[in-house]
Amino acid sequence: MAFATYPSLKDRVVFITGGASGIGASFVTEFHAQGAKTAFVDLKPEDGEALMAKLGGKAWFKTCDVTDAAALQAAIGEAGQALGPVTVLINNVANDTRHKATELTPEDWRKNLAVNLDPVFIAATAVYPMMKAAGGGAIVNISSINALLGPAELAGYVAAKGAINSLSKTLAREWGVDRIRVNALSPGWVITPRQLELWLTPQAEADWMKLTALKDRIMPADIARTALFLASDDSKMITGQNIVVDGGRT
Numbered sequence: 001m002a003f004a005t006y007p008s009l010k011d012r013v014v015f016i017t018g019g020a021s022g023i024g025a026s027f028v029t030e031f032h033a034q035g036a037k038t039a040f041v042d043l044k045p046e047d048g049e050a051l052m053a054k055l056g057g058k059a060w061f062k063t064c065d066v067t068d069a070a071a072l073q074a075a076i077g078e079a080g081q082a083l084g085p086v087t088v089l090i091n092n093v094a095n096d097t098r099h100k101a102t103e104l105t106p107e108d109w110r111k112n113l114a115v116n117l118d119p120v121f122i123a124a125t126a127v128y129p130m131m132k133a134a135g136g137g138a139i140v141n142i143s144s145i146n147a148l149l150g151p152a153e154l155a156g157y158v159a160a161k162g163a164i165n166s167l168s169k170t171l172a173r174e175w176g177v178d179r180i181r182v183n184a185l186s187p188g189w190v191i192t193p194r195q196l197e198l199w200l201t202p203q204a205e206a207d208w209m210k211l212t213a214l215k216d217r218i219m220p221a222d223i224a225r226t227a228l229f230l231a232s233d234d235s236k237m238i239t240g241q242n243i244v245v246d247g248g249r250t
């Protein structure tokens, strides 16, 4: 198979949250390969530094807990100072820890939204002035097909992902006049190291494959390539959408 190169992504400044591992690392790698000036933050410095080393140091990384709004805003500002105005934002961080709804305390619920929803809004509003001044930009908010399917024991995560879909739509309307596009990107089951470690059993995979149209595993790069398209000028009239990449599961 051969995949696209997007001339519009060359030298574009991209900021990715949770970029050190999983699908986030694929966003970082794929944007970097397109010649974009790629910045990412993550909670885990070792993973971030390891990815930086793989890229020959030619990206921008900072350790940052995105649940700390001031730290996230500061990191976006620093990346903008170092690389130029951020005109692509990939809101990727999430935590899909399972819990029964009845066992979730009000504090747990708040913590869930603090990691799965709040940083999406904080980062989007932090990049807005840079994108507006630059004449436009693209925000891709990573959602999930679980917002459409509503599986049990994921109340906080699913509620946050549903909110991300709606938030993407309202920001798209509010900021379209500034040529800022805002889309949600909803993966199906993507085979990351964490999924391999925690959830991927032969039975679970066979059950998934019965329900999908396409019978190949969805890999992080399949999601990243869709994000490249949504960030590039090739998708210049796509905004306010939820793009589903799930092999035909939903």
Ligand SMILES: NC(=O)c1ccc[n+]([C@@H]2O[C@H](COP(=O)([O-])OP(=O)(O)OC[C@H]3O[C@@H](n4cnc5c(N)ncnc54)[C@H](O)[C@@H]3O)[C@@H](O)[C@H]2O)c1
Binding pocket: 017, 018, 019, 020, 021, 022, 023, 024, 041, 042, 043, 044, 047, 064, 065, 066, 067, 091, 092, 093, 094, 095, 096, 115, 142, 143, 144, 145, 146, 186, 187, 188, 189, 190, 191, 192, 194, 195
């Ligand atoms: N893997 C899947 O099957 C799947 C399916 C649907 C949607 N998604 C979505 O794709 C995105 C990426 O998922 P993934 O599977 O790669 O996740 P992951 O858990 O493997 O990776 C998440 C990354 O975010 C970082 N992170 C976590 N909390 C953070 C915080 N507070 N501050 C900064 N960094 C933090 C982690 O260190 C890690 O590098 C998420 O939005 C997830 O909801 C994934």
